[in-house]
Structures are given as C-alpha cells and as structure tokens.
Amino acid sequence: MNHLSSETFDENAKAALADVQLRGALRNATLLFGKRRLEAARSLSNWEDLRTHARAIKDEVLLHLDRYLETFVANAEKRGTVVHWATDAAEANAIISKLTRDRGARTIVKSKSMTTEETHLNTALEAAGMQVVETDLGEYIIQLAHETPSHIIAPAIHKTKGQIAELFTSTLGMPPTDDIAKLTSTARATLRDRFAAADVGISGVNFGIAETGTIVIVENEGNIRLTTSLPRIHIAVMGIEKIIPRFADLDVFLKLLPRSGTGQSLTTYQSFITGTKRNADDEGPGELHIVIMDNGRSRMLAHPVTRQSLACIRCGACLNACPVYQQVGGHAYGSVYPGPIGAVITPQLLGLEKTAQLPYASSLCGACREVCPVKIDIPRLLLHLRGEIIAHKKNGSAAERLAFKMWARVMMSPALYNMGSMAGRLIQKVMPLSKAWTSGRDLRPIEQQSFRELWKTKLSHE
Amino acid sequence: MWSSVGASTVAVLRRVGCEVEFDDRQTCCGQPAFNTGYRDEARLVAQRFIRIFEESKADAIVSPSGSCTAMVHHYPELFDGDAEWTERARAVAARTHELSSFLVRVLKTEDVGASWSGKLTWHDACHGLRDLNVKSEPRALILNVQGAEFVELENAEACCGFGGTFSIKYPEISVAILDQKIEAIERSGVQAVVSGDASCLMQIGGRLSRNGSSVRVMHLAELLASQTTDS
Numbered sequence: 175m176n177h178l179s180s181e182t183f184d185e186n187a188k189a190a191l192a193d194v195q196l197r198g199a200l201r202n203a204t205l206l207f208g209k210r211r212l213e214a215a216r217s218l219s220n221w222e223d224l225r226t227h228a229r230a231i232k233d234e235v236l237l238h239l240d241r242y243l244e245t246f247v248a249n250a251e252k253r254g255t256v257v258h259w260a261t262d263a264a265e266a267n268a269i270i271s272k273l274t275r276d277r278g279a280r281t282i283v284k285s286k287s288m289t290t291e292e293t294h295l296n297t298a299l300e301a302a303g304m305q306v307v308e309t310d311l312g313e314y315i316i317q318l319a320h321e322t323p324s325h326i327i328a329p330a331i332h333k334t335k336g337q338i339a340e341l342f343t344s345t346l347g348m349p350p351t352d353d354i355a356k357l358t359s360t361a362r363a364t365l366r367d368r369f370a371a372a373d374v375g376i377s378g379v380n381f382g383i384a385e386t387g388t389i390v391i392v393e394n395e396g397n398i399r400l401t402t403s404l405p406r407i408h409i410a411v412m413g414i415e416k417i418i419p420r421f422a423d424l425d426v427f428l429k430l431l432p433r434s435g436t437g438q439s440l441t442t443y444q445s446f447i448t449g450t451k452r453n454a455d456d457e458g459p460g461e462l463h464i465v466i467m468d469n470g471r472s473r474m475l476a477h478p479v480t481r482q483s484l485a486c487i488r489c490g491a492c493l494n495a496c497p498v499y500q501q502v503g504g505h506a507y508g509s510v511y512p513g514p515i516g517a518v519i520t521p522q523l524l525g526l527e528k529t530a531q532l533p534y535a536s537s538l539c540g541a542c543r544e545v546c547p548v549k550i551d552i553p554r555l556l557l558h559l560r561g562e563i564i565a566h567k568k569n570g571s572a573a574e575r576l577a578f579k580m581w582a583r584v585m586m587s588p589a590l591y592n593m594g595s596m597a598g599r600l601i602q603k604v605m606p607l608s609k610a611w612t613s614g615r616d617l618r619p620i621e622q623q624s625f626r627e628l629w630k631t632k633l634s635h636e
Numbered sequence: 637m638w639s640s641v642g643a644s645t646v647a648v649l650r651r652v653g654c655e656v657e658f659d660d661r662q663t664c665c666g667q668p669a670f671n672t673g674y675r676d677e678a679r680l681v682a683q684r685f686i687r688i689f690e691e692s693k694a695d696a697i698v699s700p701s702g703s704c705t706a707m708v709h710h711y712p713e714l715f716d717g718d719a720e721w722t723e724r725a726r727a728v729a730a731r732t733h734e735l736s737s738f739l740v741r742v743l744k745t746e747d748v749g750a751s752w753s754g755k756l757t758w759h760d761a762c763h764g765l766r767d768l769n770v771k772s773e774p775r776a777l778i779l780n781v782q783g784a785e786f787v788e789l790e791n792a793e794a795c796c797g798f799g800g801t802f803s804i805k806y807p808e809i810s811v812a813i814l815d816q817k818i819e820a821i822e823r824s825g826v827q828a829v830v831s832g833d834a835s836c837l838m839q840i841g842g843r844l845s846r847n848g849s850s851v852r853v854m855h856l857a858e859l860l861a862s863q864t865t866d867s
Contacts, residue, residue, distance in 0.1 A: 184806065191808055497795045501812040535806065537799025537813070538671060540766035554713070560673030570673065578669050582677035585663040586684055610804040614811035615842030618638070625642035626660045633646055634658070 177322065180508035180520060183531040190502040196332050200503050203331045207494040210437025211545065217439070218429065228426045229549045232485035235417050236475060242384045242417045243466070249387030250464060253449025260467040263293035269465055270295060270376070270409055271302040277407060279304060279373035285391070285398040286310035287378025288326060288488055289411045289467060291510045292523070295376070307368045309397035311361055318345045324504030324512065326490040327435045332503050365397070375401035375459070379412035380487070381427060382464075385420050388448040389464065392431065392441040399443050408447070408459040414471050415484035427487065430547035434489035470523040479558050483518050485548040492542035492552060498535055507532060514542035518555045526562060530569035533559040595624050638834050644861035645700040645735060652745050661688055667707040670714065672801045679714050683721070686711070686728050696742065697732040700857045702764020702832050705734040709767065734764055735857055736832060740773040751782035752862040754827040756854070757789040759817070759840065761833035765793060774832055774856055781859060789829070790820040798839040814843050821851055828854045 178186045190196055215221045235242050247257045260266035274282060282304050284290065296306045296317075308317040312329040316322065319341055323329030330338070335352055343350050348360045377398055381390040389410055391398050402408050418427065432438040451458040474480045493499045493513030504512035509520040509532070517536060521529040533556045542552040563569045584590045611617060623631075649656050666681035685708070689697055699705045709732065711725035739745050758778060764770040778786050797803065797813030804810075817840060821829050827850070831837050834855060841853035 187806065188808055191812055497797060497813040497816075498806075498809055501809055534802065535809075537762070537795050537797060537802045537810070539762040539795035539799065541762075541793075541795065544766060557671065557673075560671070561675045562673075564673035565675070574672075575674075578672065578674040578677050581669065582674075582680055585666070585681045588661045588663060591663045608804055610807045611842070613807055614846065615814075615839065616845040618838055618841055618845070621639045623639055625639040626658075628639050628643055629646075629658050629660065633643060636650075 178505055178508040180524075180529045180532055183506060183508060183535055186506035186508060187502040187535075190506045195334055195337070196503055197501065199332055199334050200500060203328065204494040204500045207328075207435075207437065207490075208545075211434055211491055211494070214433035214437040214439060218433070224426050224430055225547055225549050228430055228487075228547060229485060231418060231423050231426065232548055233482075235419060236415065236481055236484055239414065239417065239475060242419060243414060246382050246384040246387055246417050247466075249385065250382075250449065251387070253387055255387060255449050255462045255464055258463060258465045260465055260469070262469045263467070266293045266411060266465050266467045266469070267295055267298035270411070271298055271304075273407070273409060273463060274299065274304055274374050275302060277373065279407070281305045281307070281368070281372050282374045282376060283307050283309050283368055283372040283401050283405065284313075285375070285377045285393065285401040286313045286329065287376070287411055288323075288510065289378050289413055290376065291323060292469065293411075293467070295411070307365070307372075309365050309368070309395075309401055310393075311358065311395060311397075314361055314365065315341065318342075322505070322510070325493055326488050326511065326513075326515075328490065332505065369397075369400045369404050372401075372405045374407045374409060375403075375405040376409045376411065377402050379410050379416050379464070380431070381424060382412055382417045383419075383421055383424070384417055386448055388421070388446055390424060391445045391447070392428070392443070393445075394436075394438075394442040396443055399445055402445055402447060403458050406459055407461045407463070409463045409465065410447075411465045411467060414466055414468055415475075415486075431487055431489055434487075434491040434545065434547040474519075474522050480522060480555065482550050483515075483522060483555060485550055486515055486519070487548060489547055491545040491547065495541040495545045497537060497539060497541065507535070514552045514556075515550070518550075518552055518559065521559055521563075526559070526566060526568040530563045533563060534569070592624075592626065595620070638855070641700050641834055641855045641857050644855065644857035645698070647861045648735075648739075648748055648750075648857060649698065652739065652743060652748055654743075657692070657694060659688055659692060665704045665707045667704065668800055670707065670710070675714065682711050682714055682725070686721075686724050689728050689731070690724065695731070696738060697728070698735055698738045699732065700735045700832070700855060701834065702734045702761050702768055702770055703835060705732055706763040706767035708732040734768055734770055734832065736764075736773040736777055737768060737770050740776055746776040747780040748777065748860050750780070750860045750862055751784075751864060752859055753783035753864075755785040755787060755825065756828040756830055756859070757787050757821065757824050757826045758792060759789060759796060759821075759829055759831040759836060760793045761831050761836045762795050764832050770832065774830075777856070777860060778830065781862075784859070787824050787826060789824055791816070794820075796836045796839050798835050800835070803839060810839075811843065814839060818843050818847065818849075822849065826851060828852050828859075830854050830856055830859050832856045 258269045299306050308314045315330040325331040339352050342348050379389045380392050432441045450462045474483045492515050496514050499513040507516050509516050511519045517532040520532055536556050538553045540553050584594045646656050666678040670678035709729045712722045715721035715725055796817045797810040837853040844851050
C-alpha cells in the first residue's frame with residue numbers, strides 16, 4: 175500500500191478494501207476525529223459566522239494575492255528574512271539543496287510540511303548527500319517505514335498500534351511492546367539527539383501575515399518549536415496561498431483550524447516567527463529563509479470557480495468526513511493530498527492526464543463541504559473538474575461517451591423515452607442490467623406499468 | 637422508474653387539496669450527464685426541461701426526489717455567461733420543490749392523513765439534506781403518520797454510497813459505504829426504511845434484498861399515501 179499512482183485509483187481502492195487492519199484503523203480514527211470536530215464546532219456559538227468570515231478573508235487575499243505577497247515579502251525582508259521564489263517543485267528543491275550545500279550542512283531536521291511532501295524534498299536532499307530526519311511522530315513513523323503520509327494532519331492514520339510497535343522493534347531495536355508511552359518515549363529520545371546535531375531545520379508554514387512578515391506554525395508535539403529554533407539555519411517552505419492580511423485575522427483562523435483538524439480548541443504550540451534573532455547573543459537561528467512556491471497554484475487562481483481551492487487551510491476535516499476516504503484511506507489516491515480536497519487539488523497541480531479518476535472518486539454527498547472551515551464548495555469543484563475531463567477527453571470510455579449521446583437523444587424525445595422505458599423493462603427481464611451493480615446488490619424490478627401509462631389510463635381521469 | 641412513487645405523490649398532493657397536472661413530454665432533469673461531466677448533453681436536456689415547465693401555469697413544480705430538485709436548482713451553473721438562460725433557469729428553479737419541503741414549507745401541512753402500522757426509520761438522502769436543507773420536514777410528516785413508530789437511524793446523515801454513476805464506476809467502494817448504512821438499519825430493528833430519493837432506496841433496497849433482510853424500503857410518498865394500519 176505505498177507509492178501508488180493516481181492512474182490506478184480503482185485498483186488501489188480494491189486493495190485497500192481488502193486490508194482488514196487498514197479499514198479498522200481508518201474507521202476508528204476518522205470517526206473519532208469527526209466526533210471531536212463536531213463537539214469543538216458546537217462549543218462556539220458563532221461557528222457559522224467564523225466560517226463565513228474566514229472565507230471572506232481568504233477571498234480578499236486571493237483576489238489581490240500579488241499585492242499581499244509583495245507586502246509580506248517587504249515586511250519579512252525588513253526583519254532579516256531572505257525570501258526565495260520557486261515557480262515549481264524542482265526549483266524549490268534546487269533552492270533548498272543549494273542553501274544547505276553552500277553552508278556545509280550534513281544533517282537536517284524537518285517538521286511536518288505537506289508542501290515539502292508535494293515537492294518530494296527529502297528525496298532531493300538525500301540525493302544531494304544530506305541526512306534528513308522527520309521529527310513529527312507520525313511523519314517519523316512514515317519515514318522509518320519508507321512510506322508516504324496517508325492523511326494531511328495524521329500521516330500515519332492508516333497504521334495500528336501493533337504495526338508501529340513492530341516497526342520500532344525492527345528499525346530502532348527496542349524490545350517489543352504495545353505500551354504507547356514506551357513507544358513515544360523511545361521516538362522522543364532518538365529525535366532529541368537529532369535536533370541537537372542538526373545544521374538546518376526545515377518547516378512548513380500555516381499562515382504568512384502580510385502586515386508584519388511573520389510566519390505562524392501550529393503543532394502539538396513541540397518538534398516545530400525545536401526545528402525552527404535549535405539549528406542555526408531555518409528554511410520555511412510556503413505555498414503562495416498561505417498569506418493573510420493582518421495579525422488580527424489570525425483570531426478567526428486559530429479558532430477554526432485546530433477545532434476542524436483534531437477537535438482541539440487550541441494546539442499545544444503556536445510559533446510566531448518574525449525574521450532572525452536581533453542580537454548575536456540571542457537564541458535562535460541566525461538565518462531565516464522563506465521559499466515561496468507556486469507549483470501550479472496560479473493556475474487555480476486564474477479561474478473564478480477553481481480559485482476557492484486555494485482557500486484550503488489543510489485541516490483534514492473533509493478527509494475524515496468523506497465516506498470514500500473512510501473506506502479506502504489516503505494511499506489509494508496515489509497523491510500527496512488525498513480525500514475530497516486532494517481530488518480537487520491534485521488534478522489542478524499535476525494536470526488531468528494522470529489524475530482523471532480522482533474527481534470521480536466521490537459520491538458527491540457533500541459531507542466535505544459541510545465540515546470545511548472555509549466553506550470550499552468541494553462537490554462543485556469536483557463537478558467542474560469532471561466537466562473539464564470530459565471536455566478534454568481525459569476520461570470516459572468511448573462506450574460511455576456514446577451512451578450519454580444516446581441518452582441525450584432519448585431524453586430529448588418523449589417517444590424514444592417511452593420506448594426506452596419499455597425496452598428497459600424487457601431487458602431487465604431477460605438479463606441483469608449491469609454486473610457492476612448486481613455483484614453486490616439486487617436490482618428492484620421496474621414496475622410493469624410506467625407512471626405515464628398509469629397517468630394516461632387512470633390518474634388523469636380521477 | 638418506480639411508478640408507485642409517482643402515483644403516491646399525486647395521491648398525497650390531491651388529498652391535501654392540490655390540483656395536479658402532469659406533462660407527459662417531460663423526461664429527465666439531466667443530472668446523470670451533469671454529474672458525470674457531460675455538460676453539453678446535460679445542458680440540452682435542462683433547456684428542454686425549462687421550456688416545458690415554462691409553459692405550465694402551475695404555481696409549483698413538485699418532485700418526489702431531493703436529488704432531481706437539487707439538479708434543477710443547479711441549472712443556473714450550466715448556463716454560466718448566458719444571461720437569458722441563467723434567468724430562465726432561475727425562474728424555473730424558484731418554482732421547483734422537493735415533496736416534503738413543499739408540503740411543510742409551502743403548504744404548511746405536517747399531517748397528510750396517512751396511516752401505516754409498524755416501526756420505521758428515515759435515511760437523509762444527501763442532496764435533499766445538504767443542497768436543499770431538507771431535514772426536519774420529512775420527520776415532521778412521518779411523526780404525523782398514524783400507527784407508525786419512528787426511530788432515528790444512527791448516522792442518518794451518512795451517505796448510502798449510491799452517488800449516481802459512482803455506484804457502477806466504483807461498485808466495491810459504493811457497497812463498502814452502503815454496508816455501514818445497512819448495519820445501522822439492521823441495528824435499529826425497524827420493518828421499513830423510508831427516504832426521499834428512489835435512487836438511495838434502490839441502493840439500500842438492493843443490498844437488503846441481497847442479504848435476505850426482512851426490512852423493506854419505502855419512499856416517503858408511498859408512506860404518506862398509505863391509509864392502512866395493517867400493511
């Protein structure tokens with residue numbers, strides 16, 4: 175269940191459905207996250223107002239993103255931050271590899287960052303001879319297992335306690351145990367040494383505040399605080415959409431993000447980083463670099479329907495709420511971003527060619543839209559992408575295209591429609607309509623008299 | 637597809653005093669094409685729907701389906717940039733109502749004089765629930781059905797896994813989602829599960845039947861049309 179391709183979502187999903195341990199782990203975790211989110215949202219009487227407010231802030235930023243980015247950069251540079259622009263993943267990785275190599279760095283600690291997952295930064299740095307250690311517990315587990323994250327905020331959500339214990343025994347040499355405290359303290363001890371030895375710390379960014387040039391990162395384990403303060407160089411990687419205008423805007427986002435993600439009213443740590451240390455004797459890194467990356471985002475920005483994809487604050491609530499994600503988990507999507515928002519973002523980041531199954535991996539139930547803290551209309555975006563996919567012939571077999579052409583002709587003519595429903599009844603009598611349907615479900619027989627026959631012969635005269 | 641749902645809808649509407657007409661030129665709302673990405677085909681069928689219903693002098697267009705009603709409400713999205721058709725789509729959408737919301741919100745009727753004896757539960761069909769905000773209306777109607785004992789379904793708002801062409805594009809995932817719904821229904825100990833969309837009922841009923849379950853599926857219109865306490 176790893177390094178799968180989006181092109182084979184159907185096969186990946188079937189394999190996931192057959193994995194009993196995976197489905198158990200997913201069911202427990204997604205239901206628990208969902209329950210906690212609901213309780214946390216209900217604890218605030220103005221939840222709906224907060225969502226509306228947050229979305230309005232995001233819409234304003236996205237409408238004038240160029241201006242807000244310039245302000246952010248100018249204010250960050252005033253405080254000694256060095257800003258780098260990356261058009262795509264390769265450029266971001268090249269910038270970071272060069273920064274670390276030029277400074278003679280050997281070991282790097284990283285805190286959880288979906289943006290660097292998107293660029294496959296670890297692979298690039300390892301190829302450049304660096305040793306990279308993930309310090310978020312979930313990410314660390316994934317790194318030890320040579321896997322990829324299967325959830326935006328809980329990367330190891332697909333693993334059971336037993337699987338993690340086995341992994342720690344084989345990779346860290348600890349005696350077998352299923353005691354969670356023992357498992358975490360072993361990871362903690364190993365990671366502490368890594369922090370102390372690291373030359374560079376690499377993090378993501380939750381919010382970039384334009385008016386001060388501050389970056390804000392939230393977490394629960396303290397590893398981000400260490401990653402961004404202990405090594406002498408801190409590199410933060412940020413998508414262009416992470417900007418918010420004012421410090422005061424954080425109020426609404428810091429209420430929505432932890433409640434939507436884990437159901438917490440506040441994360442254990444909030445780090446606010448504005449430039450480098452002011453005096454040589456102060457603690458903290460001497461260099462702060464922010465790599466601002468586009469990597470396909472400006473394409474989403476250009477279209478009024480897809481623009482809202484960039485409002486996402488990566489809380490993961492839509493994954494937990496999605497009936498498809500709940501069954502198949504994150505790896506089946508074959509993409510860095512899984513679940514409903516992944517099915518929206520991935521095709522836009524990578525193009526429709528290899529990702530055309532993802533927008534169809536949804537029953538369009540709308541649970542994602544209901545839980546989204548910034549009110550992204552994910553079903554509408556999925557439908558928009560489906561329309562693009564069919565218009566550009568990236569999906570849909572020749573048979574399906576023909577079927578919908580025929581369908582439209584039938585629907586345009588009541589005579590054909592009548593014949594069609596008669597034919598349907600006949601066909602249903604002699605053969606099962608569709609094996610895809612009947613492999614798991616019976617098909618209720620179509621009634622022998624159609625409604626329009628009933629109307630004509632009886633109902634209209636009553 | 638199920639004529640009894642249509643006939644029941646007519647019976648209920650007449651019982652509460654509506655004059656009902658049916659234009660037999662109508663076919664489909666276009667949702668299967670729209671939801672699969674075939675926008676050109678969906679637009680053609682939608683335009684036909686709009687033309688036919690524009691001719692009708694009726695005060696309201698009532699459909700026993702949250703999903704079809706929601707599609708009609710989505711019509712304006714199909715005519716992005718075409719001001720004339722967007723306006724015509726809006727006007728037809730404004731007159732189009734899902735059955736339970738028409739009865740409760742428009743006619744202010746919660747008791748339609750129905751009776752049915754037994755224990756039943758309600759499945760919230762996604763499009764009615766999340767696109768049309770239909771939640772309290774069917775429950776109010778069910779609570780007024782004489783002889784019926786109503787129990788809330790665990791995770792009543794969870795999707796049944798149908799999702800139109802999703803159910804045949806990804807049948808294994810569709811059935812895996814469905815099985816959570818089936819477990820909840822069986823645990824509730826009811827004789828019937830009621831919903832507002834025939835498509836969900838086809839999905840749920842198909843699995844119940846495959847499992848040899850004694851629970852039957854029933855459309856809200858069928859329940860509301862029922863006037864027997866010994867069914």
